[in-house]
Amino acid sequence: MRSLPYFCRGQVVRGFGRGSKQLGIPTANFPDQVVDNLPADVSTGIYYGWASVGSGDVHKMVVSIGWNPYYKNMKKSMETHIIHTFEEDFYGEILSVAIVGYLRPEKNFDSLESLISAIQGDIEEAKKRLDLPEYLKLKDDNFFQVPKSKIMNGH
Numbered sequence: 001m002r003s004l005p006y007f008c009r010g011q012v013v014r015g016f017g018r019g020s021k022q023l024g025i026p027t028a029n030f031p032d033q034v035v036d037n038l039p040a041d042v043s044t045g046i047y048y049g050w051a052s053v054g055s056g057d058v059h060k061m062v063v064s065i066g067w068n069p070y071y072k073n074m075k076k077s078m079e080t081h082i083i084h085t086f087e088e089d090f091y092g093e094i095l096s097v098a099i100v101g102y103l104r105p106e107k108n109f110d111s112l113e114s115l116i117s118a119i120q121g122d123i124e125e126a127k128k129r130l131d132l133p134e135y136l137k138l139k140d141d142n143f144f145q146v147p148k149s150k151i152m153n154g155h
């Protein structure tokens, strides 16, 4: 994928509230504007990378881009699960993400349990891959140092 690493930021908006309640895995959702500006070669699927909230620390993350076939969403979404425990929700804050690699296509599942275990597998795989030097260095990219005041797509 030529567009990777792909850097973008946007405000955290509300989704369907399923991430934390049904899955135990909260996902910070981006507005349509960010989703609609993704490069054409960043196809739907599950990716991994780095993320920070506001001007906070940079953490490992997994991100799902697509229609969530298990829930049959009508609108494409882009949702980031940050691999870190936050004290509070951060709706309205600016989320910065660097997508560095692709894991798998989106799938349908015959139970909620299988969806949850697939996501947990993604998280474990992402944690491992992000320790590789080529990915680790992107954690310190300048993208995460600049003021987080504007919404931006691209590099």
Ligand SMILES: Cc1cc2nc3c(=O)[nH]c(=O)nc-3n(C[C@H](O)[C@H](O)[C@H](O)COP(=O)(O)O)c2cc1C
Pocket (backbone or CB within 6 Å): 015, 016, 017, 018, 019, 020, 023, 025, 027, 029, 046, 062, 063, 064, 067, 068, 069, 070, 071, 079, 080, 081, 105, 106, 107, 108, 115, 118, 119, 122, 123
């Ligand atoms: C790493 C990761 C992998 C995911 N994989 C799938 C998938 O294969 N199929 C699917 O339908 N949804 C998948 N999801 C999306 C969840 O269904 C979604 O996060 C959940 O519906 C929460 O939506 P909400 O933010 O609107 O509450 C994945 C989410 C994450 C974070």
Ligand SMILES: Nc1ncnc2c1ncn2[C@@H]1O[C@H](COP(=O)(O)OP(=O)(O)O)[C@@H](O)[C@H]1O
Pocket (backbone or CB within 6 Å): 012, 013, 014, 015, 016, 017, 018, 019, 020, 021, 025, 026, 027, 028, 029, 080, 081, 082, 083, 084, 085, 086, 088, 089, 090, 091
């Ligand atoms: N580790 C985390 N990763 C992503 N979001 C988190 C995390 N911890 C807390 N949150 C909060 O949970 C919200 C997402 O929960 P979720 O159930 O997916 O709701 P929604 O459907 O509104 O996106 C995020 O917008 C954020 O405010």
Ligand SMILES: [Mg+2]
Pocket (backbone or CB within 6 Å): 015, 016, 017, 018, 019, 026, 027, 028, 029, 079
């Ligand atoms: Mg969410």
